[in-house]
Amino acid sequence: MDNQNNHFLPHTQLQVLIDTLQASGYSCVGPQVRDGAIIYDVLTEATQLPWGIRDHQAPGEYRLEILDKKQAFAFANGPQAIKPILFKPSETVWKVARNSVGKLEFIPQAATETPVAILGARACDLAAMGIQDKVFLAKDKTDVRYKQRRESLFVVAVNCTYSSNNCFCVSAGTGPNILPPFDLVMTELDGGFVIKSGSERGLLILAALRLKLATNLQIQDAVEAVDVAAEMQTKRIPFDNKRELRDLLFANLNHARWDEVAERCLSCGNCTSVCPTCFCHSEIDKPSLDGTGSEHQREWDSCFTSGHSELGGKPIREETSQRYRQWLTHKVGSWFDQFGTSGCVGCGRCTTWCPVGIDITEELAAISGESNLWKKSHD
Amino acid sequence: MTDVYLPHPAKIIARTQESSTIFTLKTKFIDQKHHPVTFLPGQFNMLYLYGVGEVAISISSDGSDPSCLSHTIRAVGRVTKALQTLQPGDEVGIRGPYGQGWPLERARSKEIVIVTGGLGCAPTVSLINYILARRKQFGALKILQGVKHSDDFIFKKQYAKWQQNVDTEVYIAANLAGPHWPWGVGYVTDMIQTLALDPGRTIAMMCGPEMMMHAAIHALVNKGMQEESIYLSMERNMVCGIGHCGHCQYGDLFVCKDGPIFAYPTIKALFCEKGF
Numbered sequence: 001m002d003n004q005n006n007h008f009l010p011h012t013q014l015q016v017l018i019d020t021l022q023a024s025g026y027s028c029v030g031p032q033v034r035d036g037a038i039i040y041d042v043l044t045e046a047t048q049l050p051w052g053i054r055d056h057q058a059p060g061e062y063r064l065e066i067l068d069k070k071q072a073f074a075f076a077n078g079p080q081a082i083k084p085i086l087f088k089p090s091e092t093v094w095k096v097a098r099n100s101v102g103k104l105e106f107i108p109q110a111a112t113e114t115p116v117a118i119l120g121a122r123a124c125d126l127a128a129m130g131i132q133d134k135v136f137l138a139k140d141k142t143d144v145r146y147k148q149r150r151e152s153l154f155v156v157a158v159n160c161t162y163s164s165n166n167c168f169c170v171s172a173g174t175g176p177n178i179l180p181p182f183d184l185v186m187t188e189l190d191g192g193f194v195i196k197s198g199s200e201r202g203l204l205i206l207a208a209l210r211l212k213l214a215t216n217l218q219i220q221d222a223v224e225a226v227d228v229a230a231e232m233q234t235k236r237i238p239f240d241n242k243r244e245l246r247d248l249l250f251a252n253l254n255h256a257r258w259d260e261v262a263e264r265c266l267s268c269g270n271c272t273s274v275c276p277t278c279f280c281h282s283e284i285d286k287p288s289l290d291g292t293g294s295e296h297q298r299e300w301d302s303c304f305t306s307g308h309s310e311l312g313g314k315p316i317r318e319e320t321s322q323r324y325r326q327w328l329t330h331k332v333g334s335w336f337d338q339f340g341t342s343g344c345v346g347c348g349r350c351t352t353w354c355p356v357g358i359d360i361t362e363e364l365a366a367i368s369g370e371s372n373l374w375k376k377s378h379d
Numbered sequence: 380m381t382d383v384y385l386p387h388p389a390k391i392i393a394r395t396q397e398s399s400t401i402f403t404l405k406t407k408f409i410d411q412k413h414h415p416v417t418f419l420p421g422q423f424n425m426l427y428l429y430g431v432g433e434v435a436i437s438i439s440s441d442g443s444d445p446s447c448l449s450h451t452i453r454a455v456g457r458v459t460k461a462l463q464t465l466q467p468g469d470e471v472g473i474r475g476p477y478g479q480g481w482p483l484e485r486a487r488s489k490e491i492v493i494v495t496g497g498l499g500c501a502p503t504v505s506l507i508n509y510i511l512a513r514r515k516q517f518g519a520l521k522i523l524q525g526v527k528h529s530d531d532f533i534f535k536k537q538y539a540k541w542q543q544n545v546d547t548e549v550y551i552a553a554n555l556a557g558p559h560w561p562w563g564v565g566y567v568t569d570m571i572q573t574l575a576l577d578p579g580r581t582i583a584m585m586c587g588p589e590m591m592m593h594a595a596i597h598a599l600v601n602k603g604m605q606e607e608s609i610y611l612s613m614e615r616n617m618v619c620g621i622g623h624c625g626h627c628q629y630g631d632l633f634v635c636k637d638g639p640i641f642a643y644p645t646i647k648a649l650f651c652e653k654g655f
Contacts, residue, residue, distance in 0.1 A: 093384050094382065094384060094385050094386075096427075096429060096472070098429055102429075102468075102469060102470055103388070103409075103470060104388040104429060104470045104471075104472060105388070106385050106386055106387070106388065106472060108382045108385055135622075135623060136623065138622065140383075141383055141621045141622060141623070141636075142380065142383065143383070143384075143623060144380050144381075144382050144383075147380070250630070250648070253652065279623065279625055280624060280625030280626065281618075281619075281623070281624050281625070282618055282624065282626075283432060283433060283618055283619070283624070284432065285430050285431055285432045287429070287430030291430075294429060294430045296384075296427075296432075296433075298624075301624070301625070301626070303625070308616070308625075308626055309615075309616055309626070310456075310616055311614060311615060311616050312455050312456065313455055313456055316615070316616075316654065316655070317654050319654065321654075322653070322654030325654060326628075326654065326655070329630075330628060333631075334628070334630050334631035336631075337630075337631030338631055338633070
């Protein structure tokens with residue numbers, strides 16, 4: 001570890017970090033408690049953070065509990081990742097004006113919002129952003145609005161020091177230790193954060209904070225705190241998220257498990273909404289009532305809807321079993337062929353937010369015959 | 380940086396009703412900078428209708444008029460049903476061309492069999508005209524088209540014209556034939572069975588319903604053709620045209636950017652697998 005770069009940000013100075021980011025032109029977004037969950041929203045005061053709050057997650061279950069210790073990032077994650085900031089749930093792609101004789105004029109739309117600084121991005125979230133980059137920043141096929149937001153995004157990543165029961169980033173190969181790219185990365189201890197920069201602009205912000213260097217003990221404590229999060233994980237993804245999953249799934253397209261999981265699956269699409277890598281979207285037109293213009297919008301879509309595969313008025317995937325199979329064979333299967341990586345980052349959101357608690361690791365275990373639980377030495 | 384999603388206005392300069400539900404729109408871009416239009420036979424465009432939305436349609440013109448593009452459309456979905464109400468003078472939006480075209484380089488000096496069913500003939504019009512415009516570069520051309528009912532037969536004049544070319548054979552069959560139907564009765568596969576072909580020197584290109592293509596592939600392989608010499612045009616729900624929206628995925632492939640034309644071995648593993 002580059003110890004020279006490690007500083008210590010006391011909890012009492014967290015507000016200074018927020019103020020400095022705002023003064024640099026960013027709109028800060030950070031975790032906050034809302035409707036019984038931890039979500040990301042505009043953050044102006046450090047007091048808005050979920051101090052002393054921890055999430056308890058299980059398949060189909062999410063609840064918050066109050067801790068004795070006062071840390072701001074004692075939780076694992078909420079339903080959102082970075083995805084909604086860069087790939088908007090709904091946005092206008094372009095507008096078209098129509099004059100009285102029907103002449104059309106297409107008007108491009110730039111991303112107009114203030115650049116965002118996200119405070120509290122997790123290792124899984126950053127891994128997911130890297131995967132979505134492969135979709136929307138593809139050469140010759142770049143989504144200009146995504147690119148604009150992505151380039152201006154300032155990432156303050158926070159290492160996890162706790163894992164929920166649904167986390168499996170260790171097995172997925174994405175965490176809990178945060179890997180670049182980030183601008184700043186922090187690890188929370190009692191009393192504050194060990195913080196270091198990972199980019200030029202991160203370095204500038206860090207310098208403006210005028211912090212003391214972290215002590216060797218603080219640095220050591222930070223390393224151990226993240227190790228604790230890794231140790232806590234009880235789940236793993238079969239084949240540790242490797243390409244073998246692809247071959248396994250495509251060799252088992254008629255496995256009995258697809259019908260079995262379809263008995264439970266509601267085809268609601270929650271898993272695809274909370275998945276930080278799912279990128280499917282549909283396009284819709286919203287014409288004005290006076291007929292002078294229309295907004296061409298896109299919004300998140302899900303392979304669990306019948307419209308997703310509709311062709312000539314009929315869906316290709318009529319059955320829930322076919323839709324679940326499409327999702328899973330893509331997520332941890334054909335994703336490897338398309339983007340050179342698994343589409344799963346081990347965040348566990350699909351399992352937590354599934355209303356019937358379908359566990360992706362359990363489904364893969366059923367098909368692979370490999371356990372989805374770590375065999376811990378102390379068990 | 381240009382926005383890859385932005386359509387360009389184009390004016391409809393002619394409309395042809397090909398059958399009761401099939402029509403062709405001939406368009407010209409408003410902005411001259413798009414001329415001459417360049418595309419490869421087999422590619423498609425995204426057509427936009429004001430206030431309704433976009434739809435992926437293959438290009439059916441042959442590029443001989445460099446200022447025009449034609450798209451032959453069947454009114455079957457939300458957008459295509461609305462598109463059929465358009466008349467010359469109306470404007471649409473067009474972006475493209477997208478996708479991989481027919482394997483023209485591989486086809487050079489080979490004999491070519493084109494097997495189509497229903498509206499599958501539309502994406503082969505530019506292909507056939509491309510070949511006929513460079514007749515000496517290719518071997519014998521055999522065009523097979525099957526329709527459900529003789530009333531569904533479109534491009535009558537084009538087929539008659541193609542038939543006049545040297546070394547060019549045209550075979551057409553309807554499952555159900557109405558009165559005065561001058562062509563055959565039966566399936567595409569019936570025509571393949573009686574077709575004289577040199578399997579080692581032939582390349583096949585097909586477009587149509589998947590079950591029809593499935594049967595046609597078997598008939599061609601039975602005649603000794605290699606699977607890697609058979610190319611198919613696939614159809615899936617294409618919303619964006621550039622591999623972003625996820626709808627047209629076919630296993631590891633995006634039909635919009637990896638296709639719509641595929642060599643058969645590329646898609647064989649999932650071909651006709653229900654749910655893909």
